[in-house]
Amino acid sequence: MGCSLQFSHWTIRILEANANLSASLCQHCWTWGHSSKSCHTKVPWCPLCGGPHYQDGHHAFAGCCKENSSQGIPKTPEGQPCPHPPQCLNCHQAHAATSKQCPFWCHRFDKDWLCSCY
Numbered sequence: 001m002g003c004s005l006q007f008s009h010w011t012i013r014i015l016e017a018n019a020n021l022s023a024s025l026c027q028h029c030w031t032w033g034h035s036s037k038s039c040h041t042k043v044p045w046c047p048l049c050g051g052p053h054y055q056d057g058h059h060a061f062a063g064c065c066k067e068n069s070s071q072g073i074p075k076t077p078e079g080q081p082c083p084h085p086p087q088c089l090n091c092h093q094a095h096a097a098t099s100k101q102c103p104f105w106c107h108r109f110d111k112d113w114l115c116s117c118y
Helices: 055-061 111-117
Strands: 003-007 010-014
Touching: none
Parallel strands: none
Antiparallel strands: 003 010
């Protein structure tokens, strides 16, 4: 590191990059601090609504999108995004668990902050 590289009439310095590791966001339960491989949750959770199903099954299994004729809830058409407000599994605000607006996303490099929340 600290080397230089000559490219045409430019000199390029090669510097060491600082490691900036963030906490993992589990793609199974959508909580921070572990990976999907080490997740102990038996049921997958939807990052859109927090329901017990994969995101791919949201339209079929989420109470907000599947048809419920007794309550007058029409089915969300396939291929259409969910028109209902999302529910974050981490901060419980109205955004998906994958949203960059989430305070957990903003603190993903602060492991002490994340640990204090769980």
